[in-house]
Amino acid sequence: MKFGLSDLFISVNRSRQIVFYVPFALLLCAVAGFFVEYKFMLQFKQSSPSVKLEGGNLNTLQRQLDNLLIRYKPFRACRDSVSASDPTRSKIQLKGNHVINLGDTIRLNVILFDGYGKAKSTGGDHLRARLFAYSFDAFAPCTVLDNRNGTYTVTAEALWTGWSKLEVDVLFPKEIIATALRIRTTWDFSDIEVAFHNLNVFGTSMCNPNKVMLEKKSETDIICNFSYWNKTMPWFCAKPHGRNISCKHWVSIGRSWTNYTNTLSKCEQELSGRANATIPTETFIKVLPIHSAHSQVTVDQPNIACADYNKSKLWYRLKPTGYFYNGTWILRHCKGLSTFDGNCLRNKIIYFWGDSTLQQWLIYLKSILTFECKVVMKETRHWRMKKTCYCHQYNITLNWMPHNIPISNFSVENPMDFFSKTFCEEICNERKDSDVILIITLYLHIQMYSPRFFALHMVEIRRCVESIFKNNLNVRVFIKLPHTHNKVKIKDVLIKQPDIIGYIFTDIIRKVFKGLYLKVIVLDNQDATRAVKNVPIHPGQIVVRAMVNQFLSYICHDSKSSSV
The missing domain is CATH 2.60.40.10 (Immunoglobulins)
Known part of the structure; x- marks a missing residue:
């Protein structure tokens, strides 16, 4: 597989340029997609990052990249x-x-x-x-x-x-x-179908972040540009034929993975x-046990509270973050909580922005609070819709917001209104003296596509986070890293899910947020899921409890115990 040196760089302009380094793990996936759709990336000069590759000598870099691609032969189907x-x-x-x-x-x-x-x-x-x-x-x-x-x-x-x-x-x-890398570079959002409805007229069409590719696949140049409201990634949909159908009549999105594994060899x-x-x-x-302490059953725990720990060290920890003992997750680098009554969340506004695995956190957090939190705003019973809970006793506000497209199947009267306000706008509208906590995750609904789209998302998320820090000095931002699992079952389609995708995404996040390590707290959840040999997308209660308590340990002080 040969690439010209011009293909190695994407040079685009934006009002506030963000530069980050793409790791070789990302290049392993991304380059195969770049050479097919290099022009696609150049189209989004107003919304895409400027990307540089690591390494000073281009010839040396090209050799390193070629060697890395050869490791996976590059993406060829096996025969034996x-x-x-x-x-x-x-x-x-x-x-x-x-x-x-x-x-x-x-x-x-x-x-x-x-x-x-x-x-x-x-x-x-x-x-x-x-x-x-x-x-x-x-x-x-x-x-x-x-x-x-x-x-x-x-x-x-x-x-x-x-x-x-x-x-x-x-x-x-x-x-x-x-195989996983090959499928991701060729699938190209083929699973997505959207529906339009106005009066008695119905229509369906396909969508794609790549306008040129969409025009070619849909055989039409009448395209709805939804990029202005999707916020974190360019988004285009072909407009269905019909006199009474327009772009504003989009009502639902569907996904089908039926053909995702059709290209697998024997x-x-x-x-x-x-x-x-x-x-x-x-x-x-x-x-x-150590001779001097025969009664000791576990290693000594750290003395420093997680709330006082140097958070920047979390971005590149080489050793596991913790372990389970008696079913309790014990952190290795800082002292976790022994008790939690919710008082440390007093007067706080907490935003959860992500997918259903982050909603698991919200559900668990509400379950351990010793006081009532009432739903004060709820658009629907579905997890993909916004929800706000208020806990009067301690003046705590819990906000749930699903992340933007791509997302799993849903139907709403006006998707554009629904997604038009992201966490960036919501938090910037809070009072400047508000005590705000934001937890971000993006993984499950974009993991089946080329990592280059994940990179685009993360760069825009960083831009939003930077604007939040400028508008509100009392904001703490957490990023939940991908957890491990090894299969996805969607209806009757079973898709093996290499953990390597999560590691590549983690590497992208680390590169994109370089320079914000002191301000953004990263939560590594891979260790807990690896320890219990997690298989499904949604981890069990033991893991969710470990994840949430790890998060709370960086907010709440406790000097009694190092376990959570």
Whole structure:
């Protein structure tokens, strides 16, 4: 796959230019899309960022990029599933003793073999590892290092005493990762269909962020430009034919994933259908207490409260953020909460802007409050509509706002009115002395598309956040990073979901928000979902509780305990 040097840069102007660096992980996905639709990116000179690539020498950069793309051959469909890494034939070797002391580091060497019994000589597979003990309801994520030669180094910390088991999954061979990247660069919003309705006239059409592509696919140049209200991404829809139908008559949006996996080869189908990804080698570790503290069952906890912790360090933590013990998430870098009665949220206005996984946070938060919060504004019972709850006892306002297009199926009388006011405008309209908290997440509804669209969203979100900081000095902004899961089931269509997409999105977020690390608090939820081996899109209660309590720990002071 060859690209000209001109294809490596997108040069666009805007009134307030934002420059960020695109990581190589993003380029892995984005470049394949750029060479097909490079002109598309240039069309949005008023709403797109200026993008630069890391590296001073263009020739060196091109070689690095080519090498990275070769790792996934680039996005080619596999032909022989037996030649892929096979967890049933792969091996785990413990480096060190089975009996260690509390706080020691555990190391494993993982050697991957294919279905023929031949050792793999290249990396690129996605492994997930964890340390757990069901008897203690204890779970901890491990760190996995790809040595790029078919072997992987797994490290974990002995966080509690007693017997525990180490488990390693070959979650996705690199062939499936390549499949996911290929589909995302070619799917191009083919799932979306919108409906228009006026009087007795109905019509349907397709939409796309790329106006030129939309005109080509819909075979019409009569296009509705909805970019001015979608705010965080350009959005165009073909106008249906009909005398009494106009752009303002758009009433609903639908999505269908029926054909999403139609391009899978036989090899890819076989790999996607694997029932078990766990390497069968059983590795048990016995952790002894420290001699000076025989009664100690877990490692020492940090003394610093999360509210006082240097939040900028959260953006590039190399070690896991925490672990579960007795079903409770314990943070490793700062002291979490032991109790919560809602008093620390007194006089606060909290905005939740995101998808249904963030709404899980709002639902859980309301469930643990010891006082009543009444719904004072609710457009509909559906989660995709705005909702405001007010807690009179402590003067707390909880605002729910779904993120912009793309979003899952919904119908509303006027979608343009619904999306015309984003969190940016809402918060800027608050009184300047208001104590405002904003939680942002964007992941699930855009993860099935090319990451370049996610990057466009995040740049516009940063622009909104910067305008909020200028208008209100008493605002705290949190970003919920993607959590891990490994499948999506939409009706009868089961789509394997490589965690690598979430990691790429996380890398994009880190690059886009560089320079705001002291002002924006990032919440890493991957560790909690990896620890419990989360599978579905919507995590279970144990994970949601851990996520929400981690968030609250940065707002509320508590000196009694480090657990939440």
